[in-house]
Amino acid sequence: MAGTWTASRLEVSDVRSWSRLTVDLPPGGIVLSGPNGAGKTSLVEALVLACLGVSCRTSREAEAIRVGASALHVGLELTGPDGARRRDIGYAPRTGRKLSIDGELVRSLGAWRAAGSVLVFLPEELRAVKGPPAARRRHLDRLLEAAVPGYADDLVAYGSALSQRNAALRSVRAGRTGVDAVLPWEPGLASTGARIITARRDAMRSLAEPFARWLADLGGGADGIMGLEPSPTSLADVPDTDLPAALTERLEAARDREIGAAQTLAGPHRDDVFIGQQRGDGVTDLRRTGSQGEQRTAVLALLMAHRDHLGARSGLPILVLDDVLSELDPTRRGLLLDAAVGQGQCILTTVDPVAAQAAADRGARVLSVREGLLAA
Amino acid sequence: MASILTPSVDALVTELARLPGIGPRSAQRLAFHLLRMPSERPQALADAIAAVVDRITPCTQCFSFAEGDLCPVCADTRRDPTVICVVEEPSAIMSIERTHEFRGRYHVLGGALSPIDGVDPEDLRIVELDQRIERDGVTELVIATNPTMSGEATALFLADRVRDRLKVTRLASGLPVGADLEHADELTLGRAYLGRREI
Ligand SMILES: [Zn+2]
Numbered sequence: 001m002a003g004t005w006t007a008s009r010l011e012v013s014d015v016r017s018w019s020r021l022t023v024d025l026p027p028g029g030i031v032l033s034g035p036n037g038a039g040k041t042s043l044v045e046a047l048v049l050a051c052l053g054v055s056c057r058t059s060r061e062a063e064a065i066r067v068g069a070s071a072l073h074v075g076l077e078l079t080g081p082d083g084a085r086r087r088d089i090g091y092a093p094r095t096g097r098k099l100s101i102d103g104e105l106v107r108s109l110g111a112w113r114a115a116g117s118v119l120v121f122l123p124e125e126l127r128a129v130k131g132p133p134a135a136r137r138r139h140l141d142r143l144l145e146a147a148v149p150g151y152a153d154d155l156v157a158y159g160s161a162l163s164q165r166n167a168a169l170r171s172v173r174a175g176r177t178g179v180d181a182v183l184p185w186e187p188g189l190a191s192t193g194a195r196i197i198t199a200r201r202d203a204m205r206s207l208a209e210p211f212a213r214w215l216a217d218l219g220g221g222a223d224g225i226m227g228l229e230p231s232p233t234s235l236a237d238v239p240d241t242d243l244p245a246a247l248t249e250r251l252e253a254a255r256d257r258e259i260g261a262a263q264t265l266a267g268p269h270r271d272d273v274f275i276g277q278q279r280g281d282g283v284t285d286l287r288r289t290g291s292q293g294e295q296r297t298a299v300l301a302l303l304m305a306h307r308d309h310l311g312a313r314s315g316l317p318i319l320v321l322d323d324v325l326s327e328l329d330p331t332r333r334g335l336l337l338d339a340a341v342g343q344g345q346c347i348l349t350t351v352d353p354v355a356a357q358a359a360a361d362r363g364a365r366v367l368s369v370r371e372g373l374l375a376a
Numbered sequence: 377m378a379s380i381l382t383p384s385v386d387a388l389v390t391e392l393a394r395l396p397g398i399g400p401r402s403a404q405r406l407a408f409h410l411l412r413m414p415s416e417r418p419q420a421l422a423d424a425i426a427a428v429v430d431r432i433t434p435c436t437q438c439f440s441f442a443e444g445d446l447c448p449v450c451a452d453t454r455r456d457p458t459v460i461c462v463v464e465e466p467s468a469i470m471s472i473e474r475t476h477e478f479r480g481r482y483h484v485l486g487g488a489l490s491p492i493d494g495v496d497p498e499d500l501r502i503v504e505l506d507q508r509i510e511r512d513g514v515t516e517l518v519i520a521t522n523p524t525m526s527g528e529a530t531a532l533f534l535a536d537r538v539r540d541r542l543k544v545t546r547l548a549s550g551l552p553v554g555a556d557l558e559h560a561d562e563l564t565l566g567r568a569y570l571g572r573r574e575i
Contacts, residue, residue, distance in 0.1 A: 164490065164526075170491070176496055177498055180497065180536065180537070183532070183533070183536060184536070
């Protein structure tokens with residue numbers, strides 16, 4: 001075990017409805033309970049900002065600034081595998097982010113962010129099961145960025161090489177240049193692509209077992225299956241060491257067709273993740289045929305498997321479950337609470353007093369949130 | 377907002393602020409500094425700027441800066457015309473010259489491949505490079521494009537094009553990825569040249 005992440009003190013200034021708030025978070029389970037619009041999710045958002053430097057609700061941080069304020073600020077005392085740190089993030093639209101650790105200014109977001117310190121489930125996370133392949137890739141990539149050094153850089157490099165090759169394919173199709181212009185982008189695409197696929201395969205190997213276990217533990221039934229559906233599918237049988245050569249060959253073989261299409265038609269940018277279940281003699285694809293409840297359970301199992309994965313590598317992350325409890329029937333809710341509360345730090349938000357009580361029965365501390373007020 | 381400066385000072389500040397790394401504040405500071413100097417100093421600066429605008433044209437052979445047909449390197453008959461070092465911009469030549477390791481000539485491409493920005497091979501001075509290779513009996517091409525993704529792709533493109541005709545080398549790594557030659561120090565670049573590898 002690589003240790004545990006725990007947030008202790010959270011200081012929020014001018015985030016959404018909160019003008020100024022300091023809250024001491026206990027270790028273990030925490031329930032933020034209160035009506036809709038009381039600001040529960042905004043507290044979660046502030047915590048995520050202070051851990052990762054980006055909002056979990058919007059890609060435009062300016063939206064998180066309280067109306068009437070010009071900048072937001074969040075301070076957080078966060079203990080990780082390397083010890084306790086005081087983290088600060090300020091954000092103003094004009095000047096951007098101002099980041100510091102223990103009072104020392106940090107310039108790069110990558111160096112500042114506590115990767116893998118927090119895992120957030122928002123209601124829209126359901127897309128990771130029933131959404132398009134891109135949603136599942138993003139889910140997996142987020143995990144790998146936190147767990148695998150260099151993965152984020154490989155993703156960026158792959159993306160740039162892909163855009164360049166696609167632009168070159170368009171130029172060739174338009175007759176502006178010769179096919180030679182496509183070639184120099186392919187070695188980079190093949191080498192970064194091979195590393196991305198290898199990392200995804202490794203992750204799948206270590207996620208498949210905990211996913212099946214959590215699916216069963218959360219009431220989703222036995223024999224859950226997850227695995228990488230590589231693009232092109234023929235890559236499934238290629239050993240890791242042969243991936244660069246296989247990708248190079250594919251790019252070469254597909255070049256003429258891809259000039260016609262003016263885009264790179266296959267590769268890790270088209271990978272998907274299979275999420276399903278063995279039932280009787282057949283395999284059910286939960287992405288397409290699962291009921292809303294089955295899909296929700298599968299997403300939670302995926303999330304818990306991710307948490308185990310990170311726990312064994314970069315430390316057990318803080319688990320944030322926003323507005324999940326009320327969507328589950330009492331049995332499944334109880335199973336989730338049994339799984340989440342009591343292992344590391346877990347923050348749940350809910351509008352449902354019954355759900356809050358169920359968490360409290362398992363030892364979670366309940367904080368009630370009412371229009372800009374927080375009470376124990 | 378109406379300016380409190382005279383139109384000519386205003387114009388100077390505006391022009392200075394167009395320079396890289398100079399914000400409106402620094403531009404104002406520089407302008408005031410020039411105004412405080414004895415008048416022959418800013419005059420010399422103005423003359424120097426006027427002279428380069430007037431006289432500098434691309435070298436007809438390598439496309440570096442020249443006054444007249446040829447740049448100083450192309451005009452120097454002691455330089456070996458059969459070894460050509462390919463760079464993206466003239467600024468890289470200054471860096472490589474400071475190392476005193478390279479005795480051949482240069483070729484300025486005028487950028488690096490980047491199809492997403494509309495830079496295809498036809499937009500670089502590659503045909504001109506081909507002509508020089510034929511005409512001067514070039515035996516080695518040292519590719520010194522920047523160690524960025526675009527620079528690497530450009531290097532690969534050129535290497536594929538001429539590999540069957542001559543020796544192609546790439547400046548050795550040791551240069552940080554994503555850097556540009558302009559900001560590499562002499563020692564690093566000197567080592568990079570001596571340790572160049574064949575591609
Ligand atoms: Zn010249």
